[in-house]
Amino acid sequence: MYARVGAAILAALAEVGEVSLFGLRALREALLPPYEFGEVIRHVYEIGWKSAPLIALSGFAIGIVLSMHTRASLERFGAEAMIPAGLAIALIRETGPLVTGLLVSGRVGAGIGAELGAMKVTEQIDALEASAVDSFKYLAVTRIIACIIAMPMLTLIMDFCGIVGGYLAESTISGMSWQLYFQRAFSLVEFNDFIPATMKTAVFGMIIGTIASYLGFSTTQGTEGVGRTSTRSVVLASMMIIVSNVVLVKLIFFLFPATG
Amino acid sequence: MVSAKVVGAGAFVVVGLLLFTVALFFIGERRMLFTDRFPVYTEFASLGQLEMGAVVRVAGASAGEVTEIRVPTSPGGKFRVKMEVREDLHQLIRVDSVAVTQTEGLVGALFINIQTGSEAQPQVPEGGTIPSREPFAIADLLQQASDTAALVKETVEALRGDIETAVSQVALTAEDAHGLLQDIRPDITAMAKNGTRISDNTQQLVARINAGEGTIGKLINDDTLYVRARELADQSKEVMAQSKEVMANVKAVSDEARRAISDFRSKDGPAQGLFGDMRLALLQAREATSDMADNMEAMKHNFLLRGFFNKRGYFDLDAISPDEYRKGVLENGKRKAMRTWLSAAVLFEPGPEGTEVLSQDGRARLDSAMATYLKYIPSNPIVVEGYATTGTTGERFSQGRIRAGIVREYLLGRYELGPSNTGFISLGNDAQGSPSDDKWDGVAIALFLESAALQFVEVAK
Amino acid sequence: MTAENDVAIRLDGVSKAFGALKVLDNVTLDIKGGTAFCLLGRSGTGKSVTLKHIIGLLKPDSGHVLVHGKKIDELKRQELSEVRRSMGFLFQNAALFDSISVGENVAFPMRRHTDWDEAKIREVSKAKLADVGLEKDYDKMPGDLSGGMKKRAGLARAMALDPEILLVDEPSAGLDPITAGEIDDLLVELKKKGTTLVVVTHNIPSARHIGDELAMLHEGKLIAQGTAAELDRSEHELVRAFMRSEGAG
Numbered sequence: 001m002y003a004r005v006g007a008a009i010l011a012a013l014a015e016v017g018e019v020s021l022f023g024l025r026a027l028r029e030a031l032l033p034p035y036e037f038g039e040v041i042r043h044v045y046e047i048g049w050k051s052a053p054l055i056a057l058s059g060f061a062i063g064i065v066l067s068m069h070t071r072a073s074l075e076r077f078g079a080e081a082m083i084p085a086g087l088a089i090a091l092i093r094e095t096g097p098l099v100t101g102l103l104v105s106g107r108v109g110a111g112i113g114a115e116l117g118a119m120k121v122t123e124q125i126d127a128l129e130a131s132a133v134d135s136f137k138y139l140a141v142t143r144i145i146a147c148i149i150a151m152p153m154l155t156l157i158m159d160f161c162g163i164v165g166g167y168l169a170e171s172t173i174s175g176m177s178w179q180l181y182f183q184r185a186f187s188l189v190e191f192n193d194f195i196p197a198t199m200k201t202a203v204f205g206m207i208i209g210t211i212a213s214y215l216g217f218s219t220t221q222g223t224e225g226v227g228r229t230s231t232r233s234v235v236l237a238s239m240m241i242i243v244s245n246v247v248l249v250k251l252i253f254f255l256f257p258a259t260g
Numbered sequence: 261m262v263s264a265k266v267v268g269a270g271a272f273v274v275v276g277l278l279l280f281t282v283a284l285f286f287i288g289e290r291r292m293l294f295t296d297r298f299p300v301y302t303e304f305a306s307l308g309q310l311e312m313g314a315v316v317r318v319a320g321a322s323a324g325e326v327t328e329i330r331v332p333t334s335p336g337g338k339f340r341v342k343m344e345v346r347e348d349l350h351q352l353i354r355v356d357s358v359a360v361t362q363t364e365g366l367v368g369a370l371f372i373n374i375q376t377g378s379e380a381q382p383q384v385p386e387g388g389t390i391p392s393r394e395p396f397a398i399a400d401l402l403q404q405a406s407d408t409a410a411l412v413k414e415t416v417e418a419l420r421g422d423i424e425t426a427v428s429q430v431a432l433t434a435e436d437a438h439g440l441l442q443d444i445r446p447d448i449t450a451m452a453k454n455g456t457r458i459s460d461n462t463q464q465l466v467a468r469i470n471a472g473e474g475t476i477g478k479l480i481n482d483d484t485l486y487v488r489a490r491e492l493a494d495q496s497k498e499v500m501a502q503s504k505e506v507m508a509n510v511k512a513v514s515d516e517a518r519r520a521i522s523d524f525r526s527k528d529g530p531a532q533g534l535f536g537d538m539r540l541a542l543l544q545a546r547e548a549t550s551d552m553a554d555n556m557e558a559m560k561h562n563f564l565l566r567g568f569f570n571k572r573g574y575f576d577l578d579a580i581s582p583d584e585y586r587k588g589v590l591e592n593g594k595r596k597a598m599r600t601w602l603s604a605a606v607l608f609e610p611g612p613e614g615t616e617v618l619s620q621d622g623r624a625r626l627d628s629a630m631a632t633y634l635k636y637i638p639s640n641p642i643v644v645e646g647y648a649t650t651g652t653t654g655e656r657f658s659q660g661r662i663r664a665g666i667v668r669e670y671l672l673g674r675y676e677l678g679p680s681n682t683g684f685i686s687l688g689n690d691a692q693g694s695p696s697d698d699k700w701d702g703v704a705i706a707l708f709l710e711s712a713a714l715q716f717v718e719v720a721k
Numbered sequence: 722m723t724a725e726n727d728v729a730i731r732l733d734g735v736s737k738a739f740g741a742l743k744v745l746d747n748v749t750l751d752i753k754g755g756t757a758f759c760l761l762g763r764s765g766t767g768k769s770v771t772l773k774h775i776i777g778l779l780k781p782d783s784g785h786v787l788v789h790g791k792k793i794d795e796l797k798r799q800e801l802s803e804v805r806r807s808m809g810f811l812f813q814n815a816a817l818f819d820s821i822s823v824g825e826n827v828a829f830p831m832r833r834h835t836d837w838d839e840a841k842i843r844e845v846s847k848a849k850l851a852d853v854g855l856e857k858d859y860d861k862m863p864g865d866l867s868g869g870m871k872k873r874a875g876l877a878r879a880m881a882l883d884p885e886i887l888l889v890d891e892p893s894a895g896l897d898p899i900t901a902g903e904i905d906d907l908l909v910e911l912k913k914k915g916t917t918l919v920v921v922t923h924n925i926p927s928a929r930h931i932g933d934e935l936a937m938l939h940e941g942k943l944i945a946q947g948t949a950a951e952l953d954r955s956e957h958e959l960v961r962a963f964m965r966s967e968g969a970g
């Protein structure tokens with residue numbers, strides 16, 4: 001009994017270790033030539049551009065909902081003028097980054113996991129290697145980099161669409177003008193709210209890319225294994241995003257204390 | 261095949277970078293990183309919650325931010341606050357401009373407002389230092405006002421005795437000299453009235469200030485409020501000074517009166533000069549008491565106290581006309597009036613000089629009326645309505661007022677009610693809803709009860 | 722008997738196990754440059770594993786694999802890549818990259834390892850596809866090909882850079898006899914041009930046709946090695962049974 005639990009814990013730790021090494025190796029190899037620019041661009045397109053509609057639409061809906069919530073709570077204090085600012089702060093600081101991270105880990109994490117898993121079980125990864133191509137660099141590093149690039153961009157799109165959605169909700173209720181809304185939205189946002197929160201999503205991108213690529217590379221047992229990899233990628237990536245977010249938020253408060 | 265993807269990826273990155281730049285620009289614009297700015301300093305002994313990056317405004321216009329806060333080198337020193345201010349507002353900031361910390365809205369962040377200086381003063385130089393006003397604690401000011409008001413109350417109580425003796429002595433004197441009576445009666449009446457007003461107002465003020473401080477002080481920290489609180493403190497000081505003057509004047513009057521009496525009774529008959537002195541003293545005393553009463557009135561209407569009490573549902577009956585009162589301004593919202601009608605015949609018996617005083621029976625009736633009300637006090641205010649049916653309209657109102665005043669005085673004394681939520685008003689003879697045909701001769705005690713409580717009362721009946 | 726530098730591929734006491742399963746047990750073997758070596762054996766005996774060792778996709782638990790005298794299992798990435806560039810590998814299941822077209826699959830090694838322009842890459846990859854009879858299928862996606870067509874496309878990709886060493890895992894599996902014969906001819910053609918061939922096959926006639934030397938793997942060991950004629954006379958009943966079979970596949 002204890003032995004089994006112990007073994008399970010050891011296995012989990014080993015896996016965490018492997019994923020971390022995988023990620024670190026990816027970061028290191030990203031810096032060493034040869035660079036796979038073409039592939040990175042292709043994946044930025046696949047991961048970023050193709051996720052943009054999903055993110056934009058979600059951001060829009062979240063903006064509307066957040067606006068209604070902030071209105072409900074701020075109205076009580078007679079602070080309706082703070083609605084745009086409250087919404088912008090909430091979106092930019094936390095909601096935008098986190099929701100984007102979760103959505104991307106769903107769409108992209110599953111995609112990468114399944115794609116690489118399928119390549120693994122059909123020996124395409126071996127075929128790459130046999131063609132004297134560094135499969136790790138060609139497949140994993142490029143995807144991880146693309147995730148790192150795409151996440152902050154997608155977050156910005158989410159933030160922007162959220163603020164626009166908030167504006168639509170607000171203007172139908174109070175008829176506030178576009179200029180006033182934007183001015184108020186940014187009235188309380190500091191660089192310290194915006195830059196670290198947006199940049200931390202690069203870490204989310206790193207997490208999504210690394211976990212999905214790692215699981216893809218370690219897929220076994222045929223098509224069934226591919227399905228499992230895809231699911232596990234989403235679960236693990238979402239979980240790690242939520243957990244790492246706690247650490248990142250704390251770290252940001254520590255490094256940029258004025259945000260508090 | 262490749263090119264479409266490259267374009268897509270490119271578009272994606274461009275959109276992202278664009279949004280990033282726009283956001284940076286928006287934030288930067290607000291913080292005016294891209295406009296010409298000049299440094300100016302100010303110093304605070306206490307920072308409140310002022311932080312780096314706090315917004316700086318000049319006469320309310322968004323002007324820049326706090327870029328540095330230097331800690332004092334010794335406990336007696338001040339925090340030196342560096343502000344970066346938009347160059348185009350420079351000419352508004354003169355060497356006598358004052359920097360004040362204010363709060364944005366009720367719950368907003370602290371910012372520094374620089375008031376525009378005076379035309380005659382030179383512009384503050386770049387890197388110069390302007391005076392500041394410390395973030396104040398409104399509670400301190402209210403405490404000060406409260407202390408002064410309490411002092412005033414004591415003085416006024418002592419004073420009241422003096423005024424009464426003065427008046428009675430003057431009256432005594434006047435009894436002996438009928439000719440004088442006509443001349444000084446207005447002075448005496450006015451003084452007596454002022455005396456009542458002063459003592460009334462003092463009581464109310466002390467109660468209001470005590471109830472108000474602490475609550476408001478903790479909630480709001482705002483410049484208008486500061487001004488009001490300062491005003492209140494100043495007003496109470498002034499009243500204090502006046503009360504001393506009144507004391508002196510009244511003393512002079514009673515002295516004069518005593519002298520006049522002894523002179524009058526002396527064999528030589530009254531000395532004309534003495535009467536002249538006495539009239540002068542009377543006049544001065546009348547003016548002093550009247551000024552003091554006015555000042556206290558103003559103090560009572562101070563925004564600080566009024567605002568608070570209006571919100572709590574208390575009313576300043578002095579500001580309400582009988583007409584408005586009848587239309588039910590006090591009943592607005594959730595309150596409804598509950599009245600007990602008491603006729604003059606039961607309440608009063610004739611007193612000296614054609615006045616009315618409360619009869620034994622009257623007191624008993626009032627007590628029984630109050631018995632049902634007491635549990636709703638002080639959360640529900642009481643108004644004593646005075647009515648009279650004889651004489652001209654003016655006489656009816658004045659008699660109604662006197663009756664209501666007497667009853668209120670009795671209730672205040674007997675039940676230690678708060679003066680601020682026990683009002684009185686004269687309504688002449690127009691008594692809608694009275695037991696006798698919309699006319700009433702006497703008083704009605706109206707309890708303004710919250711509807712919820714009212715229902716409960718009716719069921720209980 | 723042969724000069725050391727004639728040996729293109731050498732397995733030197735290679736052993737490999739997957740967990741408890743011993744697949745290769747101290748296998749030693751030399752393959753001369755410019756010859757065709759046919760590896761026979763029953764299903765699941767480790768033929769594909771042997772090929773993967775030669776190109777360095779698998780590392781021996783003990784022993785060494787040498788290609789042109791270099792120990793594949795000890796090379797750094799960079800050097801391994803160099804060696805691999807001179808090799809071609811046809812996977813048993815073809816392993817075409819299914820996200821790009823058949824033509825791009827063949828062009829892939831050229832794009833990676835040559836500085837040819839687009840026109841040349843296209844021309845050469847078309848020619849390679851024509852060699853395996855797929856000239857019309859350049860723009861098809863791998864998913865739209867039959868099993869045999871995939872196999873041939875995979876072979877075209879393996880030949881893309883005209884490798885010195887070509888490793889093919891069952892080239893004629895799933896092909897009709899005529900096409901299979903054409904593929905055999907193609908391989909013989911390549912051998913004549915100096916390519917070293919290692920062919921895994923179950924097709925004995927084809928092995929006789931292509932192979933200069935044949936070997937049979939059984940229970941982790943090479944139980945027979947030599948020319949077709951030598952194997953016909955092997956003391957192992959299994960080997961003789963194998964050689965008698967005419968089974969295509």
Ligand SMILES: Nc1ncnc2c1ncn2[C@@H]1O[C@H](COP(=O)(O)OP(=O)(O)OP(=O)(O)O)[C@@H](O)[C@H]1O
Binds near residue numbers: 742744766770771
């Ligand atoms: N990566 C691997 N992990 C675990 N076991 C493996 C692996 N690759 C091969 N094996 C096992 O090694 C043994 C030999 O496999 P191999 O693919 O070499 O057989 P083969 O001789 O090519 O058979 P066939 O003729 O059917 O292709 C098999 O039992 C297989 O299950």
Ligand SMILES: [Mg+2]
Binds near residue numbers: 768769770813890
């Ligand atoms: Mg095989």
